[in-house]
Amino acid sequence: MRNPQLNRNGGLQHLLTIDGLPPEILTAILDTAAPFTEVAEREVKKLPLLRGKSVFNLFFESSTRTRTTFEIAAKRLSADVINLNISTSSTSKGETLLDTVDNLSAMQADMFVVRHASSGAPFLIAQHLAAMGLEHIHVINAGDGRHAHPTQGLLDMYTIRHYKQSFANLVVAIVGDVLHSRVARSQIHALIALGVPEVRVIGPKTLIPTDVDKLGVRVFHDMRAGLRDVDVVMMLRLQNERMQGALLPSPQEFFKYYGLTADKLECARPDAIVMHPGPMNRGVEIDSAVADGPHAVILPQVTFGIAVRMAVMSMLAGG
């Protein structure tokens, strides 16, 4: 079965997941993003790469930050951006996902940026577009269920490369709710593809997915042991609803054992960086002293995120 996000020449047709993407493509995206970081410094923050193209932000699940950064990225590339919050419009009128896609395709869309609560929804859209002969429309997965959030994974890689230069000798720990996290899955695939020798996941057993070690990571349940000598700490967001359903007893206990504090961070290397995909729950997964401290690179992540999304969009639909 051909990876549905690659075209016949092995190039990127869609960006649906990092799983299975060759490292050359990942590196090419990071390399393409580098000059885009400078665009933001200019007085006129625009490039004409997507002029005349229509980018539809299809958000079937609410999001402010991700949608905004995609919107900024598309606008800096001179695309026309249409934002659709579908959770509150069509589906409540009984329209199916593919009906919505067909309608928007008929409006001459060039790109769909899709967020959906169900794992695999962007694959369904990409396969449908292929079946309809609409191969000129590209799909970017902006987060599907627990499955993938590839642009987040890529912007995290950009951030790591920016601060650590190389992936070759790093130890990276991903901490928190790995079970429900599409961000963690994309991070794991990206880190391993780019050659990070040791990727760890840290969390209580209720938040670590079955057989996750088969993805190539080491599992730790003791946070201090897991953080020992790491170069990069990637914190995950803990959704409030996880306190229901018997996954965790309380936010306080979670913070005590799995929240990142300055004290626990001392187990890591002195030059370790701390990342978080946002939005942060201060006092639940991360202490403010760390979030605002010298190791944190959380705001640069957001800035790099725009450049990385510009890179992905221009590689898919530019030229």
Add this chain to the structure above:
Amino acid sequence: MKIHIKNGRLIDPSGGIDAQADLFIAAGRIAAVGAAPDGFAANRVIDATGRVVCPGLVDLAARLREPGFEYKATLESEMAAAAAGGVTSLACPPDTDPPLDEPGLVEMLKHRARHPGFAHVYPVGALTLGLAGERLTEMAELHEAGCIAFGQAHAPVVDTLVLMRAMQYAATFDFPVWLQAQDPFLGRDGVAHDGEVATRLGLPGIPVSAETIALSTLLQLARDTGVRIHITRISSAAALEMIVAARASGIAATCDISINHLHLSDADIGYFNPHARFAPPLRDRRDCDALRRGLAGGAINALCSDHAPVDDDAKQAPFGEAAPGASGLELLLPLTLKWAGEMKLPLGQALARITSDAARVLGLAAGTLAVGAVADVCIFDLRGSFRVTRESLRSQGKNTPFLGRELPGRVCCTLIEGHVAFENEVSEKTHARLRG
């Protein structure tokens, strides 16, 4: 109507027969095997040269979607699919709308199905009203209306006291119960086997323990109540081991698996293929291998199609939102033959699982070519293969994970009670050409 089926390779697992022999049918029954009865003058001769003549298939689970889901399928469309698949007897699960929980519904279904050329339909009645797991149905009345067993389809009986009493009540009349083992809580949000594939794809998992814990409950209550129990659609190696161990301790439990679980594992979900969504879920490769061996050795009593026609809208959705199930009536024989070939099993042994062994689970004298038996016959061609396409399927449900696959075993002719219910015209022409 007297029919003479000549020159075929006759395989009748119930009689241990696999030989070149003619078959003679009169008055809807098998009149003779081998030599014609005295004075037999056939109205029709069917040339089965180069073909296999076997009992009509017995399918332990085929959803006809009536009443209530006629937009998914109708009795007419699914009966045509059954005949085209060589299936002459089928049990239908009670998960219709409304469920088969009162005698009038069962009588109506039996009445609608009583039609020349339609397979024999054996409804499985609902064990509890509305399949809600709270109150018992009128099992004795339902039995008189035609139910051959009682079950819950995919609906659990959460309250174990209700479950025990339902079993006790069924055992009072020696009615069998057919139940699926899935814990309602452990599998609650899950859509795929809890393992590496689900973790990679971010799909909520259903652990094997969801099956084994529920199975343990079913087996212990079956032992205590003495009810005859049939476990439907097992999915894991662990469940099979438990059933084998239960038998050794004296619990006469039988079980079946579906054609999907015989050939597929969670790896077949690929990139979120909604055709690979099933309840219970496809387990991993080791489970699939254990089921294949278990069916070969007879620890799994029967193979069924688990036919569940689903409309396209319900399948064209993200994996977790897609309706589970697939069409299967027309694939039961081909997928049995594929498995038999891969496992290098004698044809008679493989066919037993979809004829005589399945009939034994049903408690019926079907699935046999013995003299005097009802003349339900399937004639198929072992040579060549065919491609499964939406167009090739007569079922109204066009969804199966086997679309596009080349499979062996095209059915040439199906007889139900001595009437020709299906003839494959294409293959008749090819056959005529082959004969020159």
